[in-house]
Amino acid sequence: MDVNGKVAIVTGASAGIGLATAKLLSKKGAKLVLAARSKDKLEQLAKELPNSVAVVADMSKVQDVKRMVKQAVKHFGRVDILVNNAGQGYDVRVEKTNPETFRYLFELDVVGPIAAISEVVPLMRKQGGGAIVNVSSGTVLMQLEEMGPYSALKAALAQLSLTAREELKEEKIAVTVVYPYITLTDFEKNTIKDPSMQLQEETIEGQEAWAKADQPEYVAELIVGAVESGKAEVFAHDWMKRR
Ligand SMILES: NC(=O)c1ccc[n+]([C@@H]2O[C@H](COP(=O)([O-])OP(=O)(O)OC[C@H]3O[C@@H](n4cnc5c(N)ncnc54)[C@H](OP(=O)(O)O)[C@@H]3O)[C@@H](O)[C@H]2O)c1
Numbered sequence: 001m002d003v004n005g006k007v008a009i010v011t012g013a014s015a016g017i018g019l020a021t022a023k024l025l026s027k028k029g030a031k032l033v034l035a036a037r038s039k040d041k042l043e044q045l046a047k048e049l050p051n052s053v054a055v056v057a058d059m060s061k062v063q064d065v066k067r068m069v070k071q072a073v074k075h076f077g078r079v080d081i082l083v084n085n086a087g088q089g090y091d092v093r094v095e096k097t098n099p100e101t102f103r104y105l106f107e108l109d110v111v112g113p114i115a116a117i118s119e120v121v122p123l124m125r126k127q128g129g130g131a132i133v134n135v136s137s138g139t140v141l142m143q144l145e146e147m148g149p150y151s152a153l154k155a156a157l158a159q160l161s162l163t164a165r166e167e168l169k170e171e172k173i174a175v176t177v178v179y180p181y182i183t184l185t186d187f188e189k190n191t192i193k194d195p196s197m198q199l200q201e202e203t204i205e206g207q208e209a210w211a212k213a214d215q216p217e218y219v220a221e222l223i224v225g226a227v228e229s230g231k232a233e234v235f236a237h238d239w240m241k242r243r
Helices: 016-027 039-048 062-076 099-127 148-171 204-211 216-229
Strands: 007-011 031-036 052-056 081-084 130-135 173-179 233-235
Touching: 007 016, 007 062, 007 099, 016 031, 016 081, 016 216, 031 039, 031 062, 039 052, 052 062, 062 099, 081 099, 081 216, 099 130, 099 148, 099 173, 130 148, 130 216, 148 173, 173 216, 216 233
Parallel strands: 007 031, 007 081, 031 052, 081 130, 130 173, 173 233
Antiparallel strands: none
8 A cells, every 4th residue: 555645543653663653654645643642742743743633542441442543534534544553561470460460451452453443444444445554573473481471462463463354355454463573662661560570680682682673763664564565464574484
């Protein structure tokens, strides 16, 4: 899909990968619905990007997700692109997982994206097509200690994405899952960390992985490239691909 002139919703547009994606889509001529919880950041961004509107929405709340799509339609009259990017990490051993924290992140990382898909697909169907990109994580391709609950949620999102793709392919709605590698954003700072992990030191492997981290602008290129190509899966690096 050529993004020029298209209406795109980007969730988690206030920071990191979502912010870089919104900027790149705008540069390529898209009209933007900028969604997240940080009102001030979104309003400032909406001033900077032409043809954009800020929508404050907590993606863990289905009512907010529905309102976000309604506001997109009210403002622009259509939705061509949905980037389900908002998310938060959780570093904890499986054994120590707090059920309440896990439930919240399930609402944010899985239910929110499903709710957004449910709202935009009927619109895209009527319009004759669309593009949906779900931002998963490279962690789903590995078994990383202390990342089991987060990876499980992102694996659920990837599986939903691949299945929705099959369900919608006849209707020219392309659904893509993107697997970013470690990316230099505030993600790590915002990750919920189990107290038992606070004193642990970074391993050599961990330090090496961080040294190879990507910039959010690089991941934004992958996400916008996914909208343009309509591919099923986009990996941040070839070595991450499933065998
Ligand atoms: N950075 C990495 O290493 C990495 C690697 C693999 C995958 N990812 C995935 O990439 C996506 C973007 O992450 P990032 O690196 O850009 O992280 P980030 O810098 O922490 O940004 C997260 C974004 O999500 C929004 N968000 C968080 N909770 C929200 C909620 N309840 N409702 C609405 N928006 C919410 C935040 O905005 P507000 O706080 O304003 O709501 C922010 O815009 C996430 O899905 C993450 O899992 C990141």
